[in-house]
Amino acid sequence: MNQTTMTKSVIVEKYRQEFPATQSLFIDFGGCVIETRVNNSDLLANLNNYFKEFLIDTDKGDILITAHECPKADLGLEYTIKQPDPGKTKIKEEFYNLPDGRVVYKRLTGMIFVFGGDENIAIGPCIENSNQVINFINNRFIEYKLNNGCYLGHAAGVIENGRGIAMAGFSGMGKSTLALHLMSRGTTFVSNDRVMTEDNGDSLTMYGVAKQPRINPGTALNNPDLSCIVSPEDKKTFLSMPKEELWELEHKYDALIDECYGKNKFILKAPLSGLVILNWQRDTSETVVKIVDPKERKDLLPAFMKETGLFYLSDSAEKENDTDVDAYAEMLSKTTLIEISGGVDFDKAADACLKFMKEGKI
Template sequence: MNLTLKGVLAPILAANPCPHTLGLRFGSYPLDVRSNEPALIAWLADYFRDFLRQGGPAVCEVLAIEGKPQRLHLDYQLKEPEPGKTKIKEEWAALEGGRAVHKRLTGMAFLFGEGLNVAVGPCLENPNQVVNFINNRFIEHRLNEGCLLGHAAGVSHEGAGLSLAGFSGMGKSTLALHMMNHGLHFVSNDRIMLGRSNGDLMMYGVAKMPRVNPGTVLNNPSLASVMPESDRAAFKDLPLEELWSLEHKYDAFIDTCYGPGRFDLEARMKGLAILNWTRSGGEHRVAPVDIGQRRDLLPAFMKSTGLFFESTGDLTVPDFSEDAYVEMLSGCAVLEVTGRIDFEKAAAELAAFLRG
């Protein structure tokens, strides 16, 4: 007999009432987070301070239950690591009515389906995993409306947006933050949803603060406040290659670094810039391409929906093929950035494109 999502969740929910509530709004998407732990709600309220909602009904509810590491004794399948990675971090189990995902390194468990969305485990030790789960509910909502998922950062100017994609290590988030120095607004750090609205191509971002490495911080004065002076002293004289390869990360809050009101979650998409440059490349160049003829660039932008997406509605599987991306991008300017990596020059050129 198949286990049901509701059956697995029943004893967890009965033992863990969640009276503490946080109201959020991602664009036109109102969402409530409830928890048994007030300290977690306080942390999330600070993190999502640009997206707080006071009152009104929510269309989605997420429960974040603080507790011990969970495995739930389910028949999990291992999720193979992404290309270039070796460590297996996730496993998942299909349930009648939904899915369970277990984080092997942290003991966090996430169960969702049929309107239920529950994170359970050591949430206070892993609040960014709770943030990702909350944002994944919004991503799933947009994908079920017909959007495609892009692996990209995004910026905007007066409602017009530019997505920034790139092959691994190309620095799309770093470039987005350099572009913010040109008076632009931030739309997203690592995920963009593309969809049509009233004939316009729209890009929708995710309410997640960029996590930046020391090289990004040291080369962007606007980010100075995110790095302690002790770290600055330790990192400032490192060789360039070593500096950019450090795994150390800092959360860069947009309002702290650039001022209030600079984080938008949607824009009309004016263009897609694909970073295809190297540190030892030749002359820096930004040039338009026909994405239908340059499908070799699509893998830099296309993003798998992953374990946290469940299609709703009828039984038709959404089309996330290359053809679907080419069609969605038809009529949108696509730019390829080649040559030597130069964040300041690219930021200036792409900001000028966006303002033009």
């Protein structure tokens, strides 16, 4: 294929003809149904297992994705490198903007993702990298919600007693850990790392992403509901490490909600009754929980605000990377913003979150 004449439609047509995808699953993302067609039964089994709580029996979806297990492809494109996020050094992604879409190339795995408009395709060693296919599927839903007016938030979410609460924090603050502490105390999961917030005029709704939590060994070993995912050999190694070193490990485990907490404990839509910002540190100071005004504490909002990234294509120029702090402050004024500062105390934070969800106050 010639780079100067390359279009998304040309790539999609070529790979759908050469590697026909005929097996489908339908995933219900809180009202938006994504059909994913694949050309390999092992890949289908992987996706069915991961998304099993959200599968529905239908023959019609709102969005179509095809995933094609095939050798690593060379599209002959001169990619642009995506610079690593702050604090990271490894280059993982490159991209090329087509006249009608975008190509993202995963340097470490050789996976290629092409998307734009109503055509979405994954190409390459999909079975070996099913986690990247899963992320691609979730990102199509994120794009769909953002293009329908939602705000993107970097947060975990749970719901109890009809009140949903999202938890955000600057890097390493433990939003996912707090969400899982709350799960151990009876709440229902909404999202692990991203929420899309919909402004309903006088209230907010949050939409979660069907992504299972990935947790570090420290989180797993300090929660009885999660310790089962760590092998006895790993437990012995981790428990012999200094606490600070344990929490800094890059090693991650998938904690499937249904296996750790039971069936029907993961939904993807809930009222956003409150947003918790974790603004604490690992010391012995007292943990402080208080309600704050988002318009007066705009310094906290970047902990929640999230840029859209490579896998988002806006349907209008105005929406591209819209991370305006004033817009977020205005939107969040329609919910309750709670700051938790001082020393890290997950039990006290969980107590405050549960009280808020049950009583509407802290």
